Amino acid sequence: MSHGQTPAEQAAQDKRIKLQLSAIKYPVLVMSGKGGVGKSTVAVNLAWSLSQRGFKVGIMDIDIHGPNVPKMLGIDKLSFGGDESRIEPVRVNDNLVAASLGLIGYHPDQAIVWRGPIKIGLIRQFLADVAWGELDYLIIDTPPGTGDESLTIAQTVHNLAGAVVVTTPQEVSVLDSRKSLDFAKKLNVHVLGLVENMSGFVCPCCNTVTHIFSQGGGKKAAEELAVPFAGVIPLEAGVVGAGDSGKAFLSQYQDGPVADAMNRIVDNVLAQIANNEKNGLYQKTTVNPDFRPER
Numbered sequence: 430m431s432h433g434q435t436p437a438e439q440a441a442q443d444k445r446i447k448l449q450l451s452a453i454k455y456p457v458l459v460m461s462g463k464g465g466v467g468k469s470t471v472a473v474n475l476a477w478s479l480s481q482r483g484f485k486v487g488i489m490d491i492d493i494h495g496p497n498v499p500k501m502l503g504i505d506k507l508s509f510g511g512d513e514s515r516i517e518p519v520r521v522n523d524n525l526v527a528a529s530l531g532l533i534g535y536h537p538d539q540a541i542v543w544r545g546p547i548k549i550g551l552i553r554q555f556l557a558d559v560a561w562g563e564l565d566y567l568i569i570d571t572p573p574g575t576g577d578e579s580l581t582i583a584q585t586v587h588n589l590a591g592a593v594v595v596t597t598p599q600e601v602s603v604l605d606s607r608k609s610l611d612f613a614k615k616l617n618v619h620v621l622g623l624v625e626n627m628s629g630f631v632c633p634c635c636n637t638v639t640h641i642f643s644q645g646g647g648k649k650a651a652e653e654l655a656v657p658f659a660g661v662i663p664l665e666a667g668v669v670g671a672g673d674s675g676k677a678f679l680s681q682y683q684d685g686p687v688a689d690a691m692n693r694i695v696d697n698v699l700a701q702i703a704n705n706e707k708n709g710l711y712q713k714t715t716v717n718p719d720f721r722p723e724r
């Protein structure tokens with residue numbers, strides 16, 4: 430597809446994308462079968478946690494229809510810097526930068542219908558023209574389902590380390606998440622871990638986790654589908670509060686059931702990446718010696 434570009438323009442963009450990705454060690458996709466299961470929450474806290482562990486991290490939000498990341502990181506009032514050829518990502522902390530399709534001309538009260546080719550073009554432009562620089566991890570938050578956005582990433586990001594698939598106990602019971610897992614399999618995207626979010630409820634007075642729905646569905650589904658299980662996150666009011674206040678949950682709470690769960694999930698995802706790498710399942714691209722990060 431040309432996305433209105435001449436073949437020469439597209440070739441030049443392909444080259445820029447390759448060059449940029451060669452400086453990003455582990456791009457990671459966060460996806461789900463259904464909406465509202467906690468993808469953006471997981472993506473934001475994964476990115477935050479990695480940044481606190483000393484890694485250089487980027488978070489890229491490619492949800493054009495309902496971008497959550499800018500709001501969750503408190504950068505929704507900002508716009509990008511840069512010039513015609515480069516887009517500066519927004520700096521969240523010393524180790525974390527963010528860029529969101531939500532920061533370019535999205536109005537929450539305006540339902541925009543973007544056609545597939547336009548979305549694909551915008552995502553490619555974000556990979557080509559956002560000045561990501563050298564990163565250890567690029568966390569990519571997607572809209573629900575297996576649409577153009579996830580497909581574009583799977584087809585364009587040649588060094589994708591894999592996908593974290595988020596689900597809920599309800600979803601897992603009807604296996605809606607199977608669609609995302611099938612998608613990953615078809616496109617040769619490694620599943621780094623299935624996350625069961627909103628599993629159990631943290632009591633606000635004593636921090637005890639109560640399981641209202643049956644427990645262990647996510648783990649069982651992961652076993653059945655032969656994908657790694659990354660862990661469960663219980664429901665807690667603080668998660669909503671953090672998201673609404675524009676702060677990553679993990680920047681506000683370092684311990685407690687939800688923080689512990691999130692940190693364990695990050696450990697498991699990192700272990701899975703390391704394991705894939707050890708087993709030759711990850712084709713690491715060598716950093717192009719000609720690459721000069723522009724910031």
Ligand SMILES: Nc1ncnc2c1ncn2[C@@H]1O[C@H](COP(=O)(O)OP(=O)(O)OP(=O)(O)O)[C@@H](O)[C@H]1O
Nearest residue numbers: 464465466467468469470573663664665668669672
């Ligand atoms: N463990 C949790 N406990 C309490 N609330 C949660 C939890 N996880 C997510 N939420 C809340 O649920 C809502 C949906 O979460 P989030 O926006 O992360 O989902 P999403 O999958 O990214 O949604 P969308 O499909 O719209 O992009 C948010 O208000 C969020 O704060």
Ligand SMILES: [Mg+2]
Nearest residue numbers: 468469492497
């Ligand atoms: Mg989201």
Ligand SMILES: [Zn+2]
Nearest residue numbers: 632634635636
């Ligand atoms: Zn209690």
